[in-house]
Amino acid sequence: MKRFPALILIAWLGTFPFISSASAAPDGTPIVFADSPDETSDDEPNEPAEDGPQEEPDLNVEGLDLEEAALFAIAFDPWLLTDGEIPIRREMVVTNRRQRDAQLVEADAKVAEAVGIQDALEVELARVQAIRDKVEQDLEGYAIRIWSMGDDGLQESYGSDFLRARLQQPIQVATADLVERLRVAGENLSHAVIAVDEAAEVVRLRRIDRDEALSRLRVAQQIRQQFEAKLVARNEAISRRTHEVLVKEADPITLVQVVSVVVRTPVVDPEDEADDGSSGDPTDDGSEGPIVSTDTEDPNLPSEGEQPEPEMTEQVVAITPITVNAEIADSLVALIGAAMSDGVDLSGWGYRDRENQIILRRGNCGSSGYAIFEQRSGTCSPPTARPGFSQHEKGLAIDFTQGGAILNSSSSGFLWLQANAATYGLINLPSEPWHWSTTGR
Numbered sequence: 001m002k003r004f005p006a007l008i009l010i011a012w013l014g015t016f017p018f019i020s021s022a023s024a025a026p027d028g029t030p031i032v033f034a035d036s037p038d039e040t041s042d043d044e045p046n047e048p049a050e051d052g053p054q055e056e057p058d059l060n061v062e063g064l065d066l067e068e069a070a071l072f073a074i075a076f077d078p079w080l081l082t083d084g085e086i087p088i089r090r091e092m093v094v095t096n097r098r099q100r101d102a103q104l105v106e107a108d109a110k111v112a113e114a115v116g117i118q119d120a121l122e123v124e125l126a127r128v129q130a131i132r133d134k135v136e137q138d139l140e141g142y143a144i145r146i147w148s149m150g151d152d153g154l155q156e157s158y159g160s161d162f163l164r165a166r167l168q169q170p171i172q173v174a175t176a177d178l179v180e181r182l183r184v185a186g187e188n189l190s191h192a193v194i195a196v197d198e199a200a201e202v203v204r205l206r207r208i209d210r211d212e213a214l215s216r217l218r219v220a221q222q223i224r225q226q227f228e229a230k231l232v233a234r235n236e237a238i239s240r241r242t243h244e245v246l247v248k249e250a251d252p253i254t255l256v257q258v259v260s261v262v263v264r265t266p267v268v269d270p271e272d273e274a275d276d277g278s279s280g281d282p283t284d285d286g287s288e289g290p291i292v293s294t295d296t297e298d299p300n301l302p303s304e305g306e307q308p309e310p311e312m313t314e315q316v317v318a319i320t321p322i323t324v325n326a327e328i329a330d331s332l333v334a335l336i337g338a339a340m341s342d343g344v345d346l347s348g349w350g351y352r353d354r355e356n357q358i359i360l361r362r363g364n365c366g367s368s369g370y371a372i373f374e375q376r377s378g379t380c381s382p383p384t385a386r387p388g389f390s391q392h393e394k395g396l397a398i399d400f401t402q403g404g405a406i407l408n409s410s411s412s413g414f415l416w417l418q419a420n421a422a423t424y425g426l427i428n429l430p431s432e433p434w435h436w437s438t439t440g441r
């Protein structure tokens, strides 16, 4: 790609909005992306996970039109291709090859047509040549006869000048006619020669066109082959990167599944309890209970000390299991229990393994290798940390739901967390009302 026009490559790459910071070298060397500033990828060199060094394409791209140049460019940036783009690009590459194929067939036909015309003209030339030769021969024959009649040595054989003249006249007329015919035949011959020459020139030009069509077809075939080869390399690179991320040593963590919380609620209305008869304990303080009771307990003022803290009942409530790091399990149990006590029914998702983080990135950021592993988290929708960099992978983040729906900034669950979560050590990531973690990331 010695003379690959940089402008074309850059214009093409400009269709990928997320690599605005990318630069394309005019010689087509691989694009190097700036490091994501929000994440430290300590284990990765500063380069896209391309398939090692790019092999130098042995394509002659001189004279490619813009479309082919674009095809050529994408064939060498497959890491940027998303799953959805692949069939579209492949269609372009295949269509290009088919068109080149058809153009070659057409060029072949034009060559054959020109050769046919040339052949026919050569046949015509031969015919005209033969006519001229015949006329020439005839003329020579008459010339000899005239010459011999004019020979004085043979005068007697014709008897008299008169007879000789009478014999010569038609021959002279015929000779004049033959001279004219020879002139016309000669003209026809030179026209036929010119026509053959012109036909040969047409053949020559059409053969040049045909050779160009052939070389364009070969380029199209190579583009297609290299496109497919690069797709294989892309998929392998994605698989390899996936594997690397999955086996990358993670800090060991202990996971626990939180399946129930303790909900503390104030003791219900004492009147109800009295009706129930479930509690014979006359411990209702300061209420308008039976006068008798008040009388008997009158001197027992210290019991008022219990008044600010109403009696609580504790209830263990099963919840949708949430897997988190053991470090935050107790706080989470307390948090959800406290929220339930306040009538806010929270649930959520905590730990997510790397495989699922990769799947999530694929869904939220795009299916190119770049999108999954390198694109900045903030450019995904919703923002999603790169595999290996999520607090969820440490079990230290929870995405909260309320009544089955993910929290938004006006959910009562979100407002409750805003007021209370810090007590339990959880901080919100401002861009995501549902995402709470020990670091706020």
Ligand SMILES: [Zn+2]
Pocket (backbone or CB within 6 Å): 392, 397, 398, 399, 434, 435, 436
């Ligand atoms: Zn989250």
